[in-house]
Amino acid sequence: MIALIGGIGPLAGLNLARIITEQVKVNRDQDHHPWILMNQPGLIPDRTEFLLGKVDINPGDEIARQILICERAGCTIAGIACNTAHAPLIFERIREVLKEEKSMIKLVNAIDEMVKYSEENLVQGEKIGILNTTGSYMNKLHSGPLRKAGFEIVDIGLEKQKKLIHEAIYHPDWGIKVQANPASDETLTRLQDAINFYRQNGAGAVVLACSEISLVINQIDCQGLNQIKPMNILARSLLESYLSEDQTL
Amino acid sequence: MIALIGGIGPLAGLNLARIITEQVKVNRDQDHHPWILMNQPGLIPDRTEFLLGKVDINPGDEIARQILICERAGCTIAGIACNTAHAPLIFERIREVLKEEKSMIKLVNAIDEMVKYSEENLVQGEKIGILNTTGSYMNKLHSGPLRKAGFEIVDIGLEKQKKLIHEAIYHPDWGIKVQANPASDETLTRLQDAINFYRQNGAGAVVLACSEISLVINQIDCQGLNQIKPMNILARSLLESYLSEDQTL
Structure with missing residues (x-):
């Protein structure tokens, strides 16, 4: 069974x-594959706030605890539905706790899978724009590994990163976390500006x-940019892991 | 924490x-409330096939096992996202197993909550149409308790029940279980015919x-019929249970 945090x-x-x-037809x-979706956000500190040093408690501890609960409930594979939680400072802490607890669960890393996918599907050296939280931005969570894989990253700069992208996600009155379907006009305008920036600066793809x-991406004009969707890639990887495991049983 | 089966x-x-x-703003x-969504359908026999005597294994046993897993994971309240699983033959079996296993979890009954809601929100004696599986239809799962509460049920008859409603849900090529968003034309046409039947026969509400x-209901013209949504009512009841429990801790 797959654990989804x-x-x-x-x-x-x-x-x-x-x-x-x-994805399963x-x-x-x-005939649907089994999973558990754990939704217990109360004890998980905000990932970005931790990465920016605003809170001291590593969200990785609580995420690991939730993965262990899923393992005890019968899960053998796990994925985390949050990009920022994949920042090494958090993700490595999760791995540490799982190891301490002698967990056998296979934790799939959405960032690793995203890089593999980009290598397989994008033109070598392609220019890429990134839509992420400021926590991820500062930590080069996506840009670092993509650069290492030979891609060129279009840097939006910290000011635009905060104003156009992070606020679109987090603003307490109109951000995606409070209003996603439909998103607020404010959110859509800002994300559109970010997309336009990437397009104008030669990006061929956006993560x-x-x-x-x-x-909310379907509510924006992506101007023909290739969309790299880590959560879709993670979903596929989790299913592949599940199916290959199923065959070895 | 709430367990959602x-x-x-x-x-x-x-x-x-x-x-x-x-529902939580x-x-x-x-600040979101905690829940676990258990999606492990492989071992749960089809509820309608059991109720119609086509399979012998009571789905209640496996549903109870999954509720117990959630309880061990920290859940104190449970709801089941399937109307047909509330048929007494299945639901009472779930309660039995939970009792045998000395479970302390509070299992909310979606049918009971739906009746309560109807009593509070509909005109006394209102005529009601029902869109359910043939398993629920034959077992009078909704019509029985609603009649008992003083409402008049518009009976669509077994033939139309099977053709217009059950097939719209279950057809292996175009039913909702294989295609929901958007639903197939075939599904929508049949459900529309069912709605029209209820309207023409004086119904003021449809469950x-x-x-x-x-x-798929948003893809159909409900012709002004008051919509009774057991899953929305269940969601509200689960949240109320969770919040009242939270206050007593």
Whole structure:
């Protein structure tokens, strides 16, 4: 069974579960693959605030605890429906706790899978824009590994990153986390400005590098940019892991 | 924490979780209420086939096992995102197993909550149409308790029940369980015929009495019929239970 750590935010978790469900074409309930979606956000500190040093508690501890609960419930594979939680400072802490607890669960890394996918599907050296949280931006969560894989990253700069992207996700009155379907005009205008910036600066692809962005991307004109969707890629990887495991049983 | 038993079908489970998430207005992830969505449909026999005597294994045993897993994971309240699973033959079996296992979890009954809601919100003696599976229809799952509460049920008859409603949900090529968004033309035409039948026969309200129906109802003209949505009502009841429990801690 697959463990999906959701709740960060709840709609992003539901979205990952929906993608997994819809990727499997079956005609009876019984043929769907089994998963548990854990939505227990209360104890998980904000990932960006931790990465920016505004809170001291590493969200990785609580995420690991939730993965262990899923393992005890029968899960053998896990994925986390939050890009920012994949920052090494958090993700490595999760791995550490799982190791301490002698967990056997296979934790799939959405960033690794995204890089593999980009290598397989984009033109070598392609210019890429990234839509992520400021926590991810500062930590080079996506840009670092993509650069290492030979891609060129179009840097939007910290000011635009905060104003056009992070606020679109997090603004307490009109950000995606409070209003996704439809998104607020403010959110859509800002994200559109970010897309336009990337397009004008030669990007051929854009990474929807925060799970919330996927929830509203259909409401924006992506101007022909190739969309890299880490959550869809994660969904596919989780299913592949599940199916290959299923065959070895 | 709330346990949501999904998977029967998977999209209906996701829908219940989404309703719960959207009913809570908060502006940070951490303020959302905790739940686990269990999607493990492989071992749960089809509820209608059991009720019609086509399979011998009571789905209640496996549903109870999944509720117990959620309880061990920390859940204190449970709901099942499947109307048909509330048929007494299945639901009472679930209660039995939970009792045998000394479970302390509070299992909310979606049918009881639906009747309560109807008593509070509909005109006394109102004529009601029902969109449910043939398993629920034959067992009078919704019509029985609603009649007992003083409402008049517009009976569509077994033939139309099978052709217009059950097939719209279950048809292996074009039913809602294989295609919900958008639903197939065939599904929409048949459900529209059912709605028209209820309207013409004086119904003032219609119960969306199979979780799958809620997924497509916006694609149909309900002709002003008051919509009774057991899954929305269940979501509200689960949240109320959760909040009242929270206050007593």
